[in-house]
Amino acid sequence: MTDSPLTQPFSSRPWLHLIGLGEEGIDGLTPAAQVLVRSAELVVGGRRHLELASSLIQGRALPWASPLSDTLPELMAHRGRLVVVLASGDPFFFGVGSTLRPHLEPSEWRCLPHPSSVALAASRLGWSQQDCAVISLTGRPLESLRPALQPGGQVFVLSADANTPSQVARALVDWGFGESIVTVLEALDGPRERRRSSVAHCFDLGDVNPLNLLAIQVVAGPEARVLPRSPGLPDDWFEHDGQITKREVRAVTLSSLRPRVGEMLWDVGCGSGSVSIEWLLAHPSTQAIALESHEDRAARAARNAASLGVPRLELKVGRAPAVLEGLPPPDAVFLGGGARDPEVIERCWEALRPGGRLVANVVVLETEQVIQAAWQRLGGSLTRLSVERLDKVGGLHAFRPAMSVVQWVVDKPVSRAAPGREEYASSP
Missing domain, CATH: 3.40.1010.10 (Tetrapyrrole methylase, N-terminal domain)
Structure with missing residues (x-):
């Protein structure tokens, strides 16, 4: 320690x-x-x-x-x-x-x-704790609940105060989960214990004890956007100005970044924030810092993060490599922008923890040349990704190719002497 x-x-x-x-x-x-x-x-x-x-x-x-x-x-x-x-x-x-x-x-x-309040609540309802999600809204934004809302799921919500139940019920309606059943359990195991239930869209429970928690039986309506457990959210779920890693390429990118429990991502040139948002969705403990030189894009990425249930995304406005100064070292780096500058690549590589991954996606020839030079020096793999989507051609249809993306993936070597989050070296 x-x-x-x-x-x-x-x-x-x-x-x-x-x-x-x-x-x-x-x-x-x-x-x-x-x-x-x-x-x-x-x-x-x-x-x-x-x-x-x-x-x-x-x-x-x-x-x-x-x-x-x-x-x-x-x-x-x-x-x-x-x-x-x-x-x-x-x-x-x-x-x-x-x-x-x-x-x-x-x-x-x-x-x-x-016994915790969740243990007491589970015993009252007959719910198996190991099958339930638990979300705390004490000091956390309401949007943190979004990823746990899976159809047919059971969710315990630790309330911040007496207003939390009504706020959660309104949010469930806004997000398309208005048919969910919300049970409010108050002052458990005390003389004032009380339990009441309501469907979210007609929630009208008043006089709620500040000491309460919620049990939600999740029902998704046809308009609900259920956050999947795999990467590749639809592009139109993000607010963007065209600067977005498209769905198919994003799914491959996340598989190359390989998010793990508790790890930190640097998303350099984040655009809409789509990659760092899906990194955060991989596990509640993951962390991400999204770096963007345009204030309007950074604000857009923040809105996307909140609406998709990961308001913990940290945004930094500035141009790399200067904006990288003082940041906690990453376990993974994604270069969606900034890869054209060899100094940015070098600084990210130096900061990357041993055993970490660096992934860069490039489209234009000039940046591809920079990436090829970095690949020759640091190794890794180069892959060209091509996607074709069905489109109209007059009154007929044909597949229209999107611009190809060259993806460079490289793992930083592990050294027994190198400092890091953990003992990276393999056992003899």
Whole structure:
């Protein structure tokens, strides 16, 4: 683990205890957990958690600041003394555990989870958790829900507040999923627990408890744009000015980029953003930075990303290679534009992590010559992609060829000595 200002070597029995708390309060805690809360020198939690456990707390009660990271220095100053952090349900399920874990050695903490709200909701509805998608809208845009809306699917949505259910219902109608059944589950496992259901297009549930989550049985209408699990979205799903990697070539491009869990893409000269958007759709953990020299195109790419369910796309306006300065190193690079400049290729290659992939698509002869020179120096493969589409010729039909695309694909060699995200070298 890499040391941070909050992390210093420490070896002892656990001093920090993460305790999951349900809506029923301290009555749901085990005797051991109650003893820990009562004995703690410092108890950290949300104001609701501290209130629920107030009768047990004898030490200092510290509410989380906003953002949570502002509380970490004070919490870590108590290292080695008994500290309890109260959290909702399972601290490592969309919880504070993920915030604390990077600052702790494994021997320093112990977790006593409570059933998560999703576990409780699944038990109420009889849904199998392993078959359900889970989306959190706490601090995340509503559009993040889009990729999970698959016909016949079941989705749990962790709400941000009392307004989330009505906002989700309206969005489902706007996106063509108005026949979906939305169940609102409130204050689970507490005295105020309530469960109500409605079809999205006639959703009128009021007086919703801020502590709620949604369960959606997805029904897609004929006008719904269901995001597929494979690359190659229709071109007309993107707003563009002609600067777009066409559907067939885009599908091949994504197969060459080979997105993997948690990886970062640089999309240099992103145009409509179609390649980086489909990269992000490959998995919720993927990341992408789209680089574009034209502000209007960058704004268009941002709108496309939001409408297609990946508002996390990061946009940078500027001309490469200058705009590449200071960016986190990529695991893959796509050169849809900028490939004509050998310096851009060189800078991207230098920044690319060992084992990463660089893919460039070119159309014009001058850029093809630059790519061929790079291929001779760095290796990889060159492929010419040609597509023909049926078109009218007078009153008849014929296939009309689109401009051919030359695709260069090269993997950066792996070195045992090279730094990177992980141990790239293969075992002996």
